[in-house]
Amino acid sequence: MRAHEAGALHADIGHRGPGWLRTPEDVNALMPLLWPRTVTRGDAGALTVGGLDVREIAEEYGTPAYILDEADFRARCRDFRAAFDDCDVYYAGKAFLCRAVVGIIAEEGLFLDVCSGGELAVALTAGFPPERLGFHGNNKSVAELTRAVEAGVGRIIVDSFHEIDRLTAIARERGVRPGVLIRVTVGVEAHTHEYIATAHEDQKFGFSLAGGAALAAALKIIDEDVLDLRGLHSHIGSQIFDTGGFEVSARRVLGLQSQIRDARGVELPELDLGGGFGIAYTSQDDPAEPGDLAKRIRKIVEDECEADRLTMPRLSIEPGRAIVGPAVFTLYEVGTVKDVDGIRSYVSVDGGMSDNIRTALYDASYSCTVAGRASAAGPMLARVVGKHCEAGDIVVKDEFLPADVQPGDLLAVPGTGAYCRSMASNYNHVPRPPVVAVAEGTARLVVRRETEDDLLALDMG
Template sequence: MRAHEAGALHGDLGNRGPAWLRTPEDVNALLPQLWPRTVTRDEDGELTVGNLRIGVLTKMFGTPLFVLDEDDLRSRCRDFRAAFADEDVYYAGKAFLCKAVVRIIAEEGLHLDVCSGGELAVALAADMPAERIGFHGNNKSVAELTRALDAGVGRIIVDSFDEIDRLTELARERGVRPRVLIRVTVGVEAHTHEFIATSHEDQKFGFSLAGGAAAAAAFRILDDNVLELRGLHSHIGSQIFDTSGFEVSARRVLALQAQIRDARGVELPELDLGGGFGIAYTTQDDPSTPHELSKRIHKIVEGECEGLRLAKPHLSFEPGRAIIGPAVFTVYEVGTVKDVDGLRTYVSVDGGMSDNIRTALYGASYSATLANRASDAEPILARVVGKHCESGDVVVKDEFLPADVQPGDLLAVPGTGAYCRSMASNYNHVPRPPVVAVRGDEARVIVRRETEDDLLALDVG
C-alpha cells in the first residue's frame, strides 16, 4: 500500500499509523509515473533534474520554483505526435503558456490552442505560425476576433449564436472566409470534478446537441455561406482516465455529422474530440499512454463512421495537461513544522495557493517528497500547507514525509505543470514564482520571478 492509498485512512491512523504502511525507503522513492523522466536522486539522496542538483537550482533561482524538464516535455510532444500521426495535435495553451513553451511545441510539430486575446498574443510573439493556431473561448470579444482574423488563425471554434453573427459580420467587412468548428455540448457525464467537466447540458460552453442548438448553428453557418464550416468539436472535461466518455461523445457528434449531411448534402471534413486526458498526481492514478488512447479512440470513430456510412473525418485532439503537467514540478522551502495535538503534522512552505490553487479550488490531490536529502527517519502523516492567510491554503492534503523534516528542507511536488503557474495569483501580495527550464547541464529562466516592484508598478494610487 502506497502513501496515498494509506492516506485515505488517516482518520483512523493518527499521526503515524502502523509502520508497515510506509518504510523509510518508500519515503525516499521516486515513482516514475509521478516525475519528469530525467528526475532522480544522486548518491547523497538529493533530487536532480537533467544533470543539475535541486540545491544548485534553488541557490540560483530561489524558492518557490517551477522546474520544467525540457527533455521530458519534448518527449511527451513526440509521444502524442507519433500516436496521432495522421491527425492534428493542438497543445492546449491554457494549461501553461509562455513563449519558450510555444517554441518547443512548434519545433516538435504540434499545433496550438488558445482561448483568449492574451494567449493569442503570446503565441504570435513566439512566432507560432498562425495557420497552426486554433482559437477557443465562450465569449470572444470583437477585438479578439478581429485580431484572430487579421493574424490568419487556422480555425475558430464558435461557441454561441452571438459569436456566429459577430464573426460573420467581421468576415464580410474584411472579405475573408475563416475556417470554423462548432463546439457541441453532447451531454456526456465525464467522471471528473464538476468544475472541470465541460459537456453536461447545464454549463456555459458550446451548443446543446439534445436541444437542437448545435444543428441550428450548423445550418445557419451553411446557409449564410460566409464562414467555412469545417466540422464539429466536442470536449467532455479534464483529468479523464476512462475512454467510455469519448465513445459516447464520438457517437453523438458523428450522428450530428450524419444529420447535417442528410439535411444539407454536406459531409463536414473535420472532427475535434478535445483533450482532457488524465495524468498521475498520486499513486492511485493510472493514466493511459498516448498510443493506448489513440488505438481506442480510432476504433470508436471508425466503427461509428462505418455504421453511419460517413467518410472518416480528419481528427484533431487538444491535450494540454497530459503534455505539460508531468514535465514540471515545484520546489518549496520548509518554514515551519507543527504537530497539532498528535492529530497531524503541518509542514508549512514558502508558497501555497498563490502558485497552486487547484487543491483549494476543487480538492485536487498531489504528492510530495523531501528533495534536498534522503532520510532514514520513520514516516509521519503530514499536510503540506502554504503561507497564505486561509485555512484552506493546502498544497498536499495527505502525504507521508520523514519524521525529521525540518525548517530549511526542500520539498518537491510533482505534476504541477498544468494549471498551477497559469492560474497563479498575487493573493496576499505574494509575487508569483519563476519557471526555469532545465536541459542537461543548462538551466534558463523562461518566466522570471515577480518582484515587489512589479506589484507596486500597477498600483497607481
Template sequence: MRAHEAGALHGDLGHRGPAWLRTPEDVNALVPQLWPRTVNRSESGHLEIGGVSVADLAAEHGTPAYLLDEDDLRSRCREFAAAFGDADVFYAGKSFLCKAVVRIIEEEGLFLDVCSGGELAVALKAGFPPERMGFHGNNKSISELQRALDAGVGRIIVDSFQEIDRLSEMSERAGKRPNVLVRVTVGVEAHTHEFIATAHEDQKFGFSLAGGAALQAALKILDENKLELKGLHSHIGSQIFDTSGFEVSARRIVELQAQIRDARGVELPDLDLGGGFGIAYTTQDTPSTPGDLAKRLNKIIESECDLASLRKPRISIEPGRAIVGPAVFTLYEVGTVKDVDGIRTYVSVDGGMSDNIRTALYDASYSATVASRESAAEPMLARVVGKHCESGDIVVKDEFLPADVQPGDLLAVPGTGAYCRSMASNYNHVPRPPVVAVRDGASRVIVRRETEDDLLALDVG
C-alpha cells in the same frame, strides 16, 4: 536506493499505504508517471532534474520555483505526435503558456489552441504560425476576433449564435472566410473515473445537441455561406482516465454529422474530440499512454462512421495537461513544522495557494517528497500548507513525510506543470514564482520571478 528512500522520492498516500513500504522495483516503475523523466536522487541525497541538483537550482533561482524538465516536455510532444500520426495534435495553451513553451511546441510539430487575446498575443510574439492555431472561448470580444482574423488564425471554434453573426459580419467586411468549428455540448461529462451519460448541458460552453441548437448552428453557417464550416468540436471533461465518455460522445457527434449530411448533402471534413486526458498526481492514478488513447479513439470513430455510412473525418485532439503537467514539479523551502496535538503535522512552505490554487479550488490531490536529502526516519502523516492568511491554503492534503522533516528542507511537489502557473495569483501580494527550464546539466529562466516592484508598478493610486 533503499525501499524507504524510493518512497520518499515518489510519494504516495491511500489505502495501500506509503510507497516505501513496497519494493523498490514496484516504486521505480512509477517514475515516468509521477515525476519528470530525468528526475533521480543523487548519491548526496538531493533530487536532480536534467542533471542539476535541486539544491543548486534553489541557490541560483530561489524558492518557490516551477522546475520544467525540457526533455520530458519534448518527449511527450513527440509521443502524442507519433501516436496520433494521422490526426492533428493541438497543445491546449491554457494549461501553461509562455514564449519558450510555444517555441518548443512548434519545434516538435504540434498545433496550438489559445482561448483568449492574451494567449494569442503570446503565441504570435513567439512566432507561432497562426494557420496552425485554433481559437476557443465562449465570449470572444470583437477585438479578439478581429485580431484572430487579421493574424489568419487557422480555425475559430464558434460557441454561440451571437458569435456566428458577429464573426460573419466581420469576415464579410474584411473580405475573409475563416475556418470555423461548431462546439457541441453532447450531454456527456467525464471527470477522472466518474462517467455520467445524462444531460449535462447546463453550462456556458457550446451548442446543445439534445435541444437542436448544434444542428441549427451548423445549418446556419452553411446556409449563410460567410464562414467555412470545417467540422464539429466536443469536449467532455478533464482528468479522464478511460475512453468510455469519448465513446458516447463520438456516437452522438457522428450522428450529428450524419444529420448535417442528410440535411445539406455536406460531409464535414474535421472532428475535434477535445482533450482532458488525465495524468498521475499520486501513485493511485493510472493514466493512459498516448498510444492507447490513439488506438481506442480511432477505433471508436471508425466504428461510428461505418455505422452512419460516413467517411472518417480528420481527427484532432487537444492535450495540455497530459503534455506539460508531468514535466514540472514545484520546489519549496520548509519554513515551519507544527504538530497539532498528535492529530496532524503541518509542514508549511514558502508558497501555497498563490502558486497552486487547485487543491483549494478543486480539492485536488498531490504528492510531495523531501528533495534536499535522504532520511531514514519513520514516516509521519503530514499536511503540506502554504504561507497565506487562509485556512484553506493547502498544497498537499495528506502525505507521508519523514518524521525528521525540518525548517530549511527543500520539498518537491510533482505534477504542477498544468494550471498551476496559469492560475497563479498575487494573493496576499505574494509575487509569483519563476518557471525554470532544465536540460543537459543547465538551467534557464523562461518566466522570471515577480518582484515587489512588479506589484507596485500596477498600483497607480
C-alpha cells in the same frame, strides 16, 4: 481527534496503495509515474533534474519555483505526435503557456489552441504559425475575433449564435473566409470534478445537441456561406481516465454529422474530440499511454462512421495537462513544522495557494518528497500547507514525509505543470514564482519571478 482516532487515520491511509509511503526506504523513493523522466536522486540523496542538482537551482533562482524538465516535455510532445500520427495534435495552451513553450511546441510539430486574446498574443509574438492555431472561448470579443481573422488563425471554435454573427460580419468586411468548428455540448457526464466537466447540458460552453442548437448553428453557417465550416468540436472535461465518455461523445457528434449531411448534403471533413486526458498526481491514478488512447479513439470514430456511412473525418485532439503536467514539479523551502495533537504534522512551505490553487479549488490531491537530501528517519503523516492567510491553503492534503523534516529543507511537489502557473495569483500580495527550464545540466529562466516592484507598478496610489 485523539490517539486512537489518529491511529485509525494512519491505518486508513496505509491501505490506499503502495504510493502512500510507510517506511524510511519508501520515504526516499520516487514513483516514476509521478515525476519528470530525468528526475533521480543523486549520490547525496538530493533530487537532480536534467542532470542538475535541485539545491543548485534553489540557490540560483530561489523558492518557490516551477521546474520544467525540457527533455520530458519534448518527449511527451513526441509521444502524442507519434501516437496520433494521422491526426492534428493541438497543445492546450491554457494548461501552461509562455513564449519558450510556444517555441518548443512549434519545433515538435504540434498545433496550439488558445482561449483568450492574451494567449493569442503570446502565440503570435513567439512566431507560432497562425494556420496551426485554434482559438477557443465562450465570449470572444470583437477585437479578439478581428485579431484572429487578420492574423490568419486556422480554426476558430465558435461557441454561440452571437459569435457566429460577429465573426460573419468581420469576415464579410474583410473579404476572407475563416475556418471554423462548432463546439457541441453532447450531454456526456464525465467522471471528474464538477468545475472541469464541460459537456453536460447545464453549463456555459457550446451549442446544445439535445436542444437542436448545434444543428441550427451548422445550418446557419452553411446557408450564409461566409465562414468555412470545417467540422465539429466536443470537449467533455478534464482529468479523465475512462475513454467511455469519448465513445459516447463521438457517437453523438457523428450523429449530428449525419443530420447535417442529410439536411444539406455536406460532409464535414474534420472532427475535434478535445482533450482532458488524465495524469498521475498520486499512486492512485492510472493514466493511459498516448498509444492506447489513439487506438481506442480511432476505433470509436471508425466504428461510428461505418455505422452512419460517413467518410472518416480528420481527427484532432487537444492534450495540455497530459503533456506539461508531469513535466514540471514545484520546489519549495520548508519554513515551519508543527505537530497537531498527534493527528498529523503541518509542514509549512514558502508558497501555497497563490502558486497552486488546485487543491483548494478542485480538492485535488498531490504527492511530495524531501528534495534536498535523503533521510534515515521513519515516516510521519504530514499535511503540506502554504503561507497564506487561509485555513484552506493546502498544497498536499496527506503524505508520509520523514519524521526529521525541518525548516530549511527543500520539498518537491510533482505534477504541477498544468494550471498551477496559469492560475497563479498575487493573493496576500505574494509575487508569483519563476519557471525554470532545465536540460542537459543547464537551467534557464523562461518566466522570471515577480518582484514587489511588479506588484506596485499597477497601484496608482
